[in-house]
Amino acid sequence: MISLDISKAFDHVWHKGLLAKRPMFGLHHTLIKWISNFLSDRSIAIRVDGCPSNPHSINSGVPQGSVISPVLFMLFIDDLLSSTSSSIFSFSDDSYLSSSVSSNPQHLAYSNISPYGNTSASLLTNDLTNVEKWGSDNLVNFNEEKTKQVVISRKHHQDFPLVFMNGHKLDISSSITQLDLSITSNLTWKPHINSIVKHASQKLGFLSGASGYFSPSQLLTIYKSQICPSLEYCSHVWGGAPKSSLHLLDEVQSKAICLINNPSLANSLQSLSHHLLVADLSIFYRHFHWKSRILVQ
Numbered sequence: 001m002i003s004l005d006i007s008k009a010f011d012h013v014w015h016k017g018l019l020a021k022r023p024m025f026g027l028h029h030t031l032i033k034w035i036s037n038f039l040s041d042r043s044i045a046i047r048v049d050g051c052p053s054n055p056h057s058i059n060s061g062v063p064q065g066s067v068i069s070p071v072l073f074m075l076f077i078d079d080l081l082s083s084t085s086s087s088i089f090s091f092s093d094d095s096y097l098s099s100s101v102s103s104n105p106q107h108l109a110y111s112n113i114s115p116y117g118n119t120s121a122s123l124l125t126n127d128l129t130n131v132e133k134w135g136s137d138n139l140v141n142f143n144e145e146k147t148k149q150v151v152i153s154r155k156h157h158q159d160f161p162l163v164f165m166n167g168h169k170l171d172i173s174s175s176i177t178q179l180d181l182s183i184t185s186n187l188t189w190k191p192h193i194n195s196i197v198k199h200a201s202q203k204l205g206f207l208s209g210a211s212g213y214f215s216p217s218q219l220l221t222i223y224k225s226q227i228c229p230s231l232e233y234c235s236h237v238w239g240g241a242p243k244s245s246l247h248l249l250d251e252v253q254s255k256a257i258c259l260i261n262n263p264s265l266a267n268s269l270q271s272l273s274h275h276l277l278v279a280d281l282s283i284f285y286r287h288f289h290w291k292s293r294i295l296v297q
Contacts, residue, residue: 001150001183002150002163003096003148003176003177003178004131004142005143005146006135006140006141009140010069011061012061012140012141013060013072016059017138018072018076019039021079035072042057042061043055043056043057044056074090077095080131083134084127085127086099086124088127091179097124097127099124122161124163132165142166144165145168147165148176150173150175151185154186160172190241193241193245193246196233197231197248197249197252199230200231203230204223204252204255207226216262217262223260224269228253231249232276235276235279236280236283246272250272253271256269257269
């Protein structure tokens with residue numbers, strides 16, 4: 001998996017290039033005109049020691065903070081997603097290129113996957129060439145020095161074939177972060193769990209410092225709405241981690257129960273293991289019924 005880094009992504013949305021792609025979108029001409037008006041006649045200026053510079057007109061970039069800007073950015077890079085033979089996924093300005101390879105079942109005893117990765121590495125290098133070409137055509141710069149590569153495998157991969165981008169060899173990283181989910185090369189979830197426990201503990205520390213201003217029921221509400229969700233995010237992916245790692249989550253909730261200091265309210269707080277199970281069942285329910293609808297249609 002390769003994490004692509006677009007330099008100043010939202011600032012490099014080329015207005016004419018975006019509007020030239022309107023036949024791909026199937027949008028009504030009135031809406032296209034509205035987008036054109038939204039992007040036109042924009043200017044920028046800088047302020048140093050309270051003194052502003054003269055404004056300069058711009059022909060690229062979407063306003064950061066605007067609700068429609070991420071949508072316009074996704075429309076702008078939509079044809080990038082079909083420019084590669086490998087799978088490419090985008091979440092706003094985060095794009096990931098991935099390729100999978102299976103080792104020969106007759107040689108599963110071997111620990112080195114590099115003999116099976118030559119084709120994949122060559123394919124990714126060719127795809128990155130296409131990505132660079134798309135960037136050149138659309139006035140977008142990809143920062144190859146910040147582009148990360150991670151080889152996800154249970155096998156030993158120190159000698160995995162090299163992948164290049166614009167002549168620059170991509171270093172192999174030990175992990176990659178996708179939508180705040182830290183995926184390690186050997187698919188162990190301990191670093192990710194440690195990260196979310198640290199984040200939740202910081203929130204709980206702030207709440208503890210302000211606990212004198214809230215009643216026990218209010219503390220419980222704040223914990224459920226602001227802290228507990230961070231302990232459960234994407235649990236259907238990492239929830240199968242060893243119990244030795246998952247017990248760290250229970251420690252956070254135990255501290256929250258002590259902070260609330262009300263047995264009757266604390267008893268109403270379900271265990272995290274129950275929450276993780278409900279999350280898994282919810283995903284399964286949606287997946288199963290979605291599959292059923294597809295089969296019926």
